Amino acid sequence: MEVAKTVRKVVARHAGVTTRLLQILIEVQDELSWLPPAALSCIAQALKLPRARVDGVAGFYSLLYRRPVGCYRILFSDNITDRMLGAPALMQALCTALWVERGKVSEDGLVSIDTTSCTGLCDQGPALLVNGLAIGRLDAARIDTIAGLVRGRTPLADWPRELFQIDDNIRRRGPLLDTEVPPGAALAAALKLGREGWLAELRASGLRGRGGAGFATARKWDACRAAPGAEKVVVCNADEGEPGTFKDRVLLTRFADRVFEGMTLAAWTIGARLGLMYLRGEYRHLLRPLHEVLARRRAVGLLGAGILGEAGFDFDIDIHLGAGAYVCGEETALLESLEGKRGTPRIRPPFPVTQGYLGRPTVVNNVETLAAVALIALRGGADYAARGTASSSGTKLLSISGDCAFPGVYEYPFGVTVAEVLADCGARDTHAVQVGGASGVTLAGDEFGRRIGFEDVPSAGAFMVFNRSRDAFDIAHNFVDFFAHESCGFCTPCRIGTVLLKGYMDKLASGYGAKVDLADIEWLERLLKNASHCGLGSSAPNAVVDTLLKFRPAYERRLQSLEFEPAFDLDQALARARQMTGRDDPGAHLETLREDTT
Amino acid sequence: MSGQFLLDGQAVPFDDGQTILEAARAAGHYIPHLCWHPDFPPHGSCKLCIVKVGGRHVSSCALQAADGMEVDSSSAEIRGERRTLLQMLFVEGNHFCPSCEKSGNCELQAQAYEHEMMSARFAYLFPLRPVDASHPDILLDFNRCIFCELCVRASRDVDGKSVFALTNRGIHKHLVVNAESGRLADTDFSVDDLAANICPVGVILKKRSGFKVPIGERKYDAQPISRVSLEDES
Ligand SMILES: Cc1cc2nc3c(=O)[nH]c(=O)nc-3n(C[C@H](O)[C@H](O)[C@H](O)COP(=O)(O)O)c2cc1C
Ligand code: SF4
Ligand code: SF4
Ligand code: FES
Numbered sequence: 075m076e077v078a079k080t081v082r083k084v085v086a087r088h089a090g091v092t093t094r095l096l097q098i099l100i101e102v103q104d105e106l107s108w109l110p111p112a113a114l115s116c117i118a119q120a121l122k123l124p125r126a127r128v129d130g131v132a133g134f135y136s137l138l139y140r141r142p143v144g145c146y147r148i149l150f151s152d153n154i155t156d157r158m159l160g161a162p163a164l165m166q167a168l169c170t171a172l173w174v175e176r177g178k179v180s181e182d183g184l185v186s187i188d189t190t191s192c193t194g195l196c197d198q199g200p201a202l203l204v205n206g207l208a209i210g211r212l213d214a215a216r217i218d219t220i221a222g223l224v225r226g227r228t229p230l231a232d233w234p235r236e237l238f239q240i241d242d243n244i245r246r247r248g249p250l251l252d253t254e255v256p257p258g259a260a261l262a263a264a265l266k267l268g269r270e271g272w273l274a275e276l277r278a279s280g281l282r283g284r285g286g287a288g289f290a291t292a293r294k295w296d297a298c299r300a301a302p303g304a305e306k307v308v309v310c311n312a313d314e315g316e317p318g319t320f321k322d323r324v325l326l327t328r329f330a331d332r333v334f335e336g337m338t339l340a341a342w343t344i345g346a347r348l349g350l351m352y353l354r355g356e357y358r359h360l361l362r363p364l365h366e367v368l369a370r371r372r373a374v375g376l377l378g379a380g381i382l383g384e385a386g387f388d389f390d391i392d393i394h395l396g397a398g399a400y401v402c403g404e405e406t407a408l409l410e411s412l413e414g415k416r417g418t419p420r421i422r423p424p425f426p427v428t429q430g431y432l433g434r435p436t437v438v439n440n441v442e443t444l445a446a447v448a449l450i451a452l453r454g455g456a457d458y459a460a461r462g463t464a465s466s467s468g469t470k471l472l473s474i475s476g477d478c479a480f481p482g483v484y485e486y487p488f489g490v491t492v493a494e495v496l497a498d499c500g501a502r503d504t505h506a507v508q509v510g511g512a513s514g515v516t517l518a519g520d521e522f523g524r525r526i527g528f529e530d531v532p533s534a535g536a537f538m539v540f541n542r543s544r545d546a547f548d549i550a551h552n553f554v555d556f557f558a559h560e561s562c563g564f565c566t567p568c569r570i571g572t573v574l575l576k577g578y579m580d581k582l583a584s585g586y587g588a589k590v591d592l593a594d595i596e597w598l599e600r601l602l603k604n605a606s607h608c609g610l611g612s613s614a615p616n617a618v619v620d621t622l623l624k625f626r627p628a629y630e631r632r633l634q635s636l637e638f639e640p641a642f643d644l645d646q647a648l649a650r651a652r653q654m655t656g657r658d659d660p661g662a663h664l665e666t667l668r669e670d671t672t
Numbered sequence: 673m674s675g676q677f678l679l680d681g682q683a684v685p686f687d688d689g690q691t692i693l694e695a696a697r698a699a700g701h702y703i704p705h706l707c708w709h710p711d712f713p714p715h716g717s718c719k720l721c722i723v724k725v726g727g728r729h730v731s732s733c734a735l736q737a738a739d740g741m742e743v744d745s746s747s748a749e750i751r752g753e754r755r756t757l758l759q760m761l762f763v764e765g766n767h768f769c770p771s772c773e774k775s776g777n778c779e780l781q782a783q784a785y786e787h788e789m790m791s792a793r794f795a796y797l798f799p800l801r802p803v804d805a806s807h808p809d810i811l812l813d814f815n816r817c818i819f820c821e822l823c824v825r826a827s828r829d830v831d832g833k834s835v836f837a838l839t840n841r842g843i844h845k846h847l848v849v850n851a852e853s854g855r856l857a858d859t860d861f862s863v864d865d866l867a868a869n870i871c872p873v874g875v876i877l878k879k880r881s882g883f884k885v886p887i888g889e890r891k892y893d894a895q896p897i898s899r900v901s902l903e904d905e906s
Contacts, residue, residue: 115852124828126837126850133839133848399841416838421716421734563819563845566719570760573843574794594794601756604729605719 080105081116092121093432095414099132100355100395107147108139134416134562136190137206137355137398144179144186146224151201153192153317154508154552155475155538161200164217165189171221185224191400191556192317193356196475196538197243197482205230206358209237238359242324243482246498248469249461250442250449251485257331258376260451264339265382269299273343278455280467281447285311285403285440286510286534286609288466291447294437298427299344301435306346308337308389309431309438311408312353315400316511317556318536321471322441324483326353326360329445330367334391336444338376339451340437341389349391350431352408355398364393400560404608405438407562418564419608442471442535462488466527474499476508476539486526493522501539506546506625511536512553513613516546516620546625547632550617551579557614568611571602575615582632586643589633592622675739680746684737692732692743693721702898703745704754704786706779706872707820708733712829715821718761720754720783755787763794764843766801766815773882774874776890780818781873782897801846806857810868811877817847818873827867835861847875 084101088094098117103109109132118125132138139147150156150165165176169187174180177188195201198210207230209216216237223233244251264272277292298306310333314322325333337349353361368391371377381387394412396402402411406420409431430436439447446468450458459467466488472495475481479500486495496504507517509526510533517524517531524531540549558572578595581587599615606612622629645664652662676685679696686695691714693703706718714734721733724744732745744750761780769775801814819838824847827835835856839848851858861868868876887893892900 111852124834124837124850125852126834126839126848129848130837130839134841136841416841421714421731558842561842563840563842565717566757566760566818569819569843569845570764570797573797574760574763577795597756601753605722605753605757607716607719607731 077106077110077112078116081113081120085117085120090121092123093412093414095121095123095128095131096135096397096411097394097414099128099135099138100397103138107145108141108143110142111140114140131414131416135355135397135399136559142179142183144174144184145227146185146230147203147205148185148187148220148224149190149193149203150187151191151193151195151199151203152189152552152556153196153199154549155196155318156192156200157552158476158540158544159200159212161212164200164212164214167214168217168221171217172224184227190356190398191315191560192319194314194320194323194354195240196318196320196473198241199475203356206355207238208240208356208359210240240323240327240359242328244324244328245474245480245482246484246486248485248487249453249458250446250469250471251329251483253449253453255332255335255448255452257335257371257374258382260332260335260448261338261342261376261382264342264451265384269343272339272451275455276343276447276450279446279450279458280455280462281443281450281458282466282528283440284442284446284470284534285405286316286513286532288528288532291439291443294427294439295340295343298435298437301428303428303435304345305348305434306341306344307431307434307436308340308344308346308349309405309408309412309426309436310337310349310351310391310441310444311403311405311438312351312357312441313396313400313403313408314354314357314441315403315560316513316534316536317553318473318475318508318511318538319534320473320475321483321535323357323360325441325445325471326357326364330364331371332445332448333441334367334371335376336439336447337391338381338389339447340439340444342381342384342387344435344437346437347388347390348431349389350412351391351393352396352402352412353393354396354402358395361393361395368393399562400556401562401608401610404610407608408438409436416562418562419610440534463525463527463529465529470526470533471535472526472533472537473535474537474539477501477504477541477544478539488527489525491523491525492517492531495526495537496522496539499539501541503541504539505542505544506540506549508538508540508549508617509533509536511538512556513609513616516549516617516624518624545628546621547582547628550621551583553617554579554614557610561610561614562608565605565607565611567601567605568607568614571598571606571611572614574598575602575618579618582629584643585632585634587629587633592629592633595622675737677737677739677741677743679743684743686737690737692723692725692730692735692737692741695737696732696745697902700902701745702902703732704783704898705733706783706818707822709822709870712822712825715825718818718820719757722750722753724750751787754783755789756793758784758787758789759791759793761818762789762792763796764799765817766798772816772874773877774816776887776893777885778874778892779872779897780816782892782900785892786897797843804849804854804856806855807861808857809863809879810856810861811879812847812849812856813875813877814847816874819845819847820872822870822872823847823867823876826870827861827865831865831867833860833865833867835859835865835867 118128195210200212201210282288402417407417411417426436558576563569707715804812
């Protein structure tokens, strides 16, 4: 039987290790195009896991399918920036060209088309994934080409290479993007200082994590080094799921050596032998080049046993793929996912530095943090701290997209004002800026003098620009949809609260909002912020909070009445019946009926 | 090591490692909970046990008590938030209490009374959740599941069977049973399993025993859950 054979082969490739469950599911799906019930049963059997658990993991990740999908699975990136660049119309055009309804499989089983959360190509959108591979810069011509290739059943391997060309768009360089770090040089420099001396440099650099929370890197490493337990672990968080963020993609494309060197430095500092990189599924095109870099480093003794000739310095790195779950960027959900489980955030404390991957002391760092560490080893802590501000030292990569002439990656010293950034990226007539992605801050015009930094406007790297033609409500609405889609569903406030919030935003968008809805929205926001189990839920209402405060007219314009208004639209309720009967004449609409009788 | 903290102004002693909720119970104070169970490690999902410590909201079932903590568990703000969490759970599922066999024995219903929840406040989501009546002794009515995972934990960690697991994500999250057919009858589930006797709401129901205890004489009919819960333990 084909399914059983495929499963046996893939499971053997992973030596039947249960922590590889997600990787096994991904690879089995690669071969079968979806995960039929029999495949899940076979995998469970082969790994000696309960079948329900395998089903539970497969069901968690949105890029895994337990129902048949098309031979070509096309997913349009649904970030607000993609929408602004015309993604909805392009998706509709492709649906029409291929005779398929969004969210369904074409009748011949050839193709299915749907949307997915931001794929990290906002500087070259609109973007889509076809069978997991990214295509950017979509326009009518590219949609035509893709439709033709699908209709002609051209194997993906034979699609024109230039379709899959992804640009780095580095627009502004600072020390991080400009300094040559020959492989091994940063490690050698740190080794020369000894662990204490090196940690002192790292402390002096003032480096804080670039993944969002801004925790001091030296403190994290110190704590992990001091934690009891011999088998420590270094994890690189390359999940980069925050809408509008793509700087880690560029670092992994152009500076992978530096990131791996940062991981190796962490390993030497804390005494770890195992390194894991968690790469978001949307960046799968980077998997092979990254493995090539790892192989090169092994070949020259920068990974493996006795690194740089140092006895006992043994360390190697493996890469795990994600499969479409923003919450897996949260470090404890990421660890669960690495262990082959559902990506549900853990109770904290204990923190990963004492109990992380498989209960072992673990350092989790963002890609950019690790790249900066390598730079600090090479040039010293004081040199690093010379840039930036007192509480945000060094430089920060910004992923700039939206309404600007030059979207791409920019390196700035912390403390740069929003206005300076806007001028550099060629933004004109700017109405609002979303800093830090969907979970970040919405800034209005009178705030463009504020500075990027942990003490003022923190940012994990996203910087989305909106000009006067945009509506702040649409921005918040898009983000609310995103969080409802990405909530892991573990805790009550976020699982249900994000969906209720979406309901209110949908109600407002369709013109049935009332003033009491705004009060309910504000109450939900507070509960999400206060009671959520992890940062996803507590930051989910941020954009609504900010836009309600700073762009309130965008909401009030949509209120039909200031009092109560039912969300139920009688005429809309007939839509299904109209579709089934193929009718759309005036007699099939309530509004017109009512007019007729008056 | 041990110490004491203040719960709504009252001193509560604790032993090292005890959570706020455990120490409070031991001292005879009730903090509401749904997913917490005395025989299992904290789960932290329902959030009914939220309290405020030093101005921050925390899950009292999961956070260890510390000396000198000032814990607010009964302010109007906290009670209001708990009520909203209950309203959310009610609109998420399909809870028709008057026709539910668990009525009067149901912790969700009892919490709603405890928190003076008068309406569901939000729009019902009316999810489609088919029941599973395949098993000879047990009926599964998923419409009432609140995802406390007690059945999952009991079956896995005590019964050693892993009959239940969660699948899907977010609002689409739901329980599955350990069989390719998706039917409880095709698992090794038994009416004597701990998992068959632990559901706080009306999902996992024993057949042929419905309404043996009449409504009005049930667990939470005469006394509020805050009292019953503490008596249970002593
Ligand atoms: C919902 C959520 C998503 C996150 N996504 C990411 C991510 O994609 N990449 C990342 O580095 N950190 C992400 N984080 C932050 C991580 O939890 C963690 O703080 C970070 O990886 C630590 O690395 P750093 O100290 O180098 O910043 C996320 C946090 C939350 C709550
Ligand atoms: S806040 Fe949301 S994402 Fe985080 S644990 Fe709760 S349900 Fe999951
Ligand atoms: S079936 Fe009952 S015990 Fe199991 S998760 Fe749902 S509510 Fe909890
Ligand atoms: S009882 Fe603490 S979160 Fe459920």
